[in-house]
Amino acid sequence: MNEINFCPLDYTMNLIGTKWKPIVLFHLLEEPLRSGILQKKVPGISNKMFTQTVRELEKDGLLIRTVYPVVPPKVEYALSTRGKSLQYILESLDKWGAEDCKK
Amino acid sequence: MNEINFCPLDYTMNLIGTKWKPIVLFHLLEEPLRSGILQKKVPGISNKMFTQTVRELEKDGLLIRTVYPVVPPKVEYALSTRGKSLQYILESLDKWGAEDCKK
DNA sequence: TAACTATGTCACTTTTAAGTAAGTTATTGC
DNA sequence: GCAATAACTTACTTAAAAGTGACATAGTTA
Numbered sequence: 001m002n003e004i005n006f007c008p009l010d011y012t013m014n015l016i017g018t019k020w021k022p023i024v025l026f027h028l029l030e031e032p033l034r035s036g037i038l039q040k041k042v043p044g045i046s047n048k049m050f051t052q053t054v055r056e057l058e059k060d061g062l063l064i065r066t067v068y069p070v071v072p073p074k075v076e077y078a079l080s081t082r083g084k085s086l087q088y089i090l091e092s093l094d095k096w097g098a099e100d101c102k103k
Numbered sequence: 104m105n106e107i108n109f110c111p112l113d114y115t116m117n118l119i120g121t122k123w124k125p126i127v128l129f130h131l132l133e134e135p136l137r138s139g140i141l142q143k144k145v146p147g148i149s150n151k152m153f154t155q156t157v158r159e160l161e162k163d164g165l166l167i168r169t170v171y172p173v174v175p176p177k178v179e180y181a182l183s184t185r186g187k188s189l190q191y192i193l194e195s196l197d198k199w200g201a202e203d204c205k206k
Numbered sequence: 207t208a209a210c211t212a213t214g215t216c217a218c219t220t221t222t223a224a225g226t227a228a229g230t231t232a233t234t235g236c
Numbered sequence: 237g238c239a240a241t242a243a244c245t246t247a248c249t250t251a252a253a254a255g256t257g258a259c260a261t262a263g264t265t266a
Contacts (some may be wrong), residue, residue, distance in 0.1 A: 008199075015239090230245075
């Protein structure tokens, strides 16, 4: 509508500006995780929202989903290069929260 | 529900993890702005959402709302100290978007 | 052969977010 | 005395996000 003052921040927010996306990405910073483990690390997320979130992140190229054809299923999620480039921001958000909630 | 893996990032996201909050805060980084000006800087926000957003940010102590008792009304918004402490993160988000959308 | 496993999908409902349009205020300038 | 102004507020509606519970899969183990 009014794009007069469009700024890159809007772009970033459209990509990761949701309740769950930064949290999911954050937990993948250290290492790839399989689906169940990752989901357990995200407090309070429902099964549906978890699937939906990782699928969108995959679609946007922020993480990579690897399916192993075994039974029961094994699916692993890892950050893509693009996802890794958010590392600094994700850590800053986490750090800010740690500092701020001390007060 | 499952608070086992609560991390500071969750705290931060609960505070500013919405579509509009980071954008509103971002535009106050340089200088305080009066209501109408600030709202025009936020692309696509409705009147209602703007009011709601700044009120929540005020409630959470991230910005300060100053009402001048004149007619027609004059209201100015400025970052609080706590809000200013987000400067680095907001700029990082903006910078990331600028870099990423070049690709 | 029946239960168990991990990772979903689907249909459905509830909750929350957001948009729209009208109304309020009190002074100034015409 | 009437319109214009800036910044809301309210009631109402619509759209989007999220939750819930049931079901699918197919090999392995009891």
